[in-house]
Amino acid sequence: MNHQTQNPLSSNIPPSRSQNYRDTEQLLDKNIPSEYQETPKTSNKKEQNTNIKKLWWLLPVFGLLLILGGVTVIRLRDNDQPVTVTETVPLSVRVATANREPLRAWISSEGTIRAVDYQHLTFDVEGDVTYLGNQDGRRLREGDRVTKGQLLARIDDRELTADVTQAQAAITEAQQNKAAAIADVAQARAQVAQARSQVQEAQAQQQNAQAARRLAATSLERYRTLVEEGAIAEIEFDERQNTLEDAQAGVQSAQAVVQSAQQQVEAAQAQVQAAQQQVEAQNSAITTAQARLSQAEVALEGASIYAPFDGIIAYLNISEGEYFSPQIVTSQLGGDYQGILERIPMVIIDPSQYEVFVDLAGPTGEQVEAGQNAVIASETKVNAAASSQQTLISNARARGEVFAVNPAISPGGRAIEARIRLNPSTTETLRHGEQVLTWIAVSENPNAVTVPINAIVRRDRIPYVFVVNEDDGMVEQREVELGITGITQQGIINGVTPGELVVTEGQNRLVDGAAVEVINQGG
Template structure:
């Protein structure tokens, strides 16, 4: 009995050792920690080049001269010598008004002038005779003075008649309506045979100058010192006019190139903006009065600027930063935003040639392992619905 107990005591540890060995051999192998996965990103190199600075605003195209052609006398419109949309020059005859009454008045004024001149000639001869007779007291002093007064009266009458002739000639010139400016004829409002009055506010039509033409626009009041410097520049600041909001030099619809000519004499206190005007040569007539355009003004040039695409720079809580690639990892670099333009930003805090992440920043943190992608991203097109 004692031998059996000893045997049982010896067998129990042995059985435990055998069970422990079987469990150790049969337990699943511990999975090894996976290596960190590289994050795919796209990168660009910091470029160093000269960059022109621009400021943009919304403007309206205005004609430098736009005239509503109205009659200066009452009368019947006898002839229209231009067509709608026709280009005319300053001084070109546009229309005529019935002039028969004015010509008759002119002839009467000339006749009265001739009559008064004949009477004046006779009075001058008598005055000369009376003067000689007055020396020997052949006529009284009173008679001589009366003759002198008659001469003066006839001279005044002749001057009045000449003034009537001049006035009639002016009225006659009003029967020929000529263009005051070089431009384009608008839509007419009357036809031949209509009776025109000076009080008609509508006029016959308008003549609007198209080339050159102006664009008026507004900018924030903070731009006033810059505009003052540009307008005093003898080379004149370049102003570009685009239709729509796309002002990219390659893809935008450029309508014309002009120069800054005027800054308004006061700032609008309600909007905090100041108006300015630029003048454009418009031989192709792409700029049209009333058209809304986007203007870009070149305000300066940054020499040797560090340029990156807008997608590179990230906005932090306090300042801007970029992800710079070092080997297969990235680091955060604080940068200063110098200028934001269309399609490119100027920054400080990096070196020319630095490799910066331009796409894929959302998954990055300092020290992340990255894989640089070289091929362009695939564009997934949705299948058309049946």
């Protein structure tokens, strides 16, 4: 009786797979050498033992074949089971509608509000405050209105007043000395004139004496001839000789008088020069006294504070009896402006016009030009003001426009200073020295296509948006060309049309053609 070896897994093999398994067994039987195939039991026991020893290495081979067969059966059985298809779950996104609306590009910077007309009022000298202005029967206060020329405060000025009085007295004395010197000049000039007149008289007498001498000399020569001729007596000749000698003496005397008169002229001229020098000295004394008076008057003025124009007291940091020194203010120069406002005695402003001074970083400041619109929001409303362009404008505390832009960049801050002149009708709640946040509209598109800024995604530095197709719930990734950037909205030049839905949240998980589920829809 022949025995067939049956695979224990064959009973579990489906009928459709049994033929495949039998083919595998037949293939294995063909590959086994004939000497290793089963032999009939009619062989003797010794031969059987020998054959078993020869076939021991086949056991691992059969084990491997069994394992391969089991794996094959399992795979075939798995292949008969139906395949389950997993459906893709749509991604949840938030969207907004692209709109067509006016759009402005804004830049912001902190600034300081100042009145267009304001003045820091301080004392130029140190001392005790002895007077603080009265207003309606009480001491002056912040917020009080004052008029131009009104005395607001004074420091003890008794020494300064004495200095002014002393300088005035010095001027009076110098002026009196000058008058005396001028009189001396006049008197000396009169003496010069008198001496010159005497010179002229002496010169006339000298000329008469010289004429008499010439006449006497001529007469003497004539009488000499007569004497020699015996026509006259010698005594007459001697008389004529005496006359000539007298005439010669008269000439000498006249010359002496002339010299004396000339010396008197020179002396009188010297007196004139001395008197003129005295006048010049007194002029110099007057100038010096006037300079001292001016210094004393300036110092006296520096001890008092007067209102330079009609306005309001914005800051008042002094009181009667308090000691003040200018160093209190100068020590704060170059520091915080608020620190100056807290130390200076007074600040008066004209509240009818305000402006804002802002420092803009170099690249940002280059976009600012005179005439651009600007709005002001206090720092406490920054978040609310920045929620949208419409909110920024509607919540603005004040509005105005850029008045001037400094063409130079500050060496220390590397910033450009701009001045914004505010509309007086919108500045009721502003205060001089207040810190505010300033927004300047540097460009504008009145007919822009806009999407929320957070709808823009950048991949490889290229801007895209995901546009939702409402018919099939799929998104399309579109490259866009960007326009100006507003506070919360981005202008689109190409790539999106008004009315389309763009994804604003969840787009980082999206790819072109992805299915989405819109969980909100806003404009």
